[in-house]
Amino acid sequence: MAYPKRFDGRAWDEPRPMEAKVGVVPRADGSAMFRIGNTVAIAAVYGPRDLHPKFMQNPETGILRCDYNMLPFSGHGDRVKPGGGRRAREIGMVMENAIRPVIDLKDYPNTVVDVFVDLPQTDAGTRCAAITAAAMALADAGIEMKELPAAVAVGRVSDKFVVDLNYDEEAHEDGAADIPVAMLPRSGKVTLLQMDGDIQPADLKKVLQMAHKAIIKINEVQKAALKARFADK
């Protein structure tokens, strides 16, 4: 059937409209909201703080712990039963791996930095939105970071290569490849890479380069939101 034009009229390499706000959960040590298209992620950071149970403590460094949670009414159809499950646990793990390279918690042995991300509304690209929000929340919490990781899903929809697939594109009848990528904007290094679907090896490099460009744009949104946190009212 091919894919002559994107369902929502975007350019192939254009991410959906974005919005970010920092400090949305006052009780937390740091927090941020990130919206891309119809996907919304709220991240809150607590820590470094005491870690329980004790057996999880690492005497050489603090640990980063990410929790990803889709709210029951956030799915595309049926209610999502609370409790996370294996998908949420896996996303928590890849979030940790995506962010760990920029954080050094050796000065905080036996502690944990907890990142909780709740999503009240989802339309694909959720783990990427979660990572982007988490990065801002960690900065807001005063955690030292070499730079801010950002993430976006790239891939293939039918015969076209695109940036930031939405739910309908992921479900295109001709098939799609959904490739979530997290990158460090300064160094261009990839810290998260996964794929659902199929793609030719030669095309992977191309979509990763598209991802890099998009991630630099997303990083600008992150930086602006963090600066706006302290703007003179």
Next chain:
Amino acid sequence: MTETIHIKDKTIAVPGETLAEGMSVLPGAGTYRDGDAIVCSRLGLASVEDKVIKIVPMSGVYTPKLGDHIIGKVTDILLSGWRVETRSPYSAVMNTKDAVTDFIPRGANLAEYFALGDHIVIKIVNITSQHLVDVTMKGPGLMKLQGGRIVEVSAAKVPRIVGRDGSMIQMIKDATGCEIIPGQNGWIWIKGKPQGEILAIEAMRAIEREAHLPGLTERMKAWLTQHAKR
């Protein structure tokens, strides 16, 4: 040697932002060197002085430092002392010998001296490599707190609330009639009449919000004078 400083003094910098370029510029706290560039590693207010760029944090949990005067909360009674929460990832221990000048007999009920939930003003006297913290209550200004109210502020903002040589906090005390003891860990004890306490807290919240904006001292002076008349 050429150097370019991109960031303006007293503006907000975010992690990953290139603050300056050139090997003659020196990376201070909250920054790191990446090749030729100095890069921000912590959200905060950039401070550019001579050739040193550092970041003054606006947030972050309190990290215990030797010599700090903090307000702690008793959370456990131990065999020969008390466990004290420091509002940081690391709790502290106060030994009976560091608690009071009176002699505490062995086997005494330590809860009679300091009970769970009591707030105390203490000084950090030792931090081990494993971040175990020892505190003492023997020394000027250190004591058990009675009555009053504990206010939570960001530890990063306490210096601003205290002010240079304690000038800001003195202004608040004079205007509100409250006793105020600030802890470097972000717990601040105040005691006065309810109206006075509320005013003092409002003042501290205002300083928290506007710590990075210029002219704060003048604004607070005017605000306090105006509200003290109420």
Next chain:
Amino acid sequence: MNRNTRTNLATYLKDGLRYDGRKPTDFRDITIETDITRSAEGSARVRIGKTEVIAGVKLAVQKPYPDRPDEGTMMVNAELRPLASPQFETGPPGDWATELARVVDRGIRESKLIDTATLCITPGELVWNVMIDLVSINDDGNLLDAAGLAALAALKTTKLPGLKDKMVDYEHRTNDKLPISDAEPLPITVFSVDGHQFIDPTYEEEDAYDARLTIATNKKGELCALQKGGEGPLSIDEIDKMVHLAVDKAQEVRKKLPR
């Protein structure tokens, strides 16, 4: 409960003041937004001061229970997520989340805001299941009242999804509102310290109460749910005062609901 906070707060209340300068019977600023998430059939975000709660309503269809062939079902679940406070943990709902959900549920059910008989599509075959989820985003005290208000606002604006071949078609929402009565039940929790009563505590003040009484009333001022919490006992006179206060405050808060 923190003894020192309790003693200090009692001094404030004697002077007719609160920790943040309010009067004991004042609410903080309340904002209500509806339709805040497209994924839900109905949703609302309520802010009371810095406390923030989101309520989401999802509708599904199912076969009715054999002993109630022409009645739909309704359930209320509360997620007090660790995102919102350092005192919440991951895992299934704890005691407080369970209590909060059940109290909000009782207010809705007993006031007949939702009459499960109106949720019947085909008797014996197909009924609506209304699932209300209350999620804390920031806990600065008084989550229960905020949650009850959010649930009501979400239900008032819930639209039925389309039905196709006895299955829900979530892609196509109808313009039909969920059938609810105009009962407008609202829980108001009144707290007591040393005999002084106050509402809408911040999380600091919540550390200091002797007893609390949640009173849900409908638009007519009739009681439709009660829940006492806290370890301190209450006299009948105190309860009477609290109930009257709750009836008045609920009417005040109702004015802020979207029409």
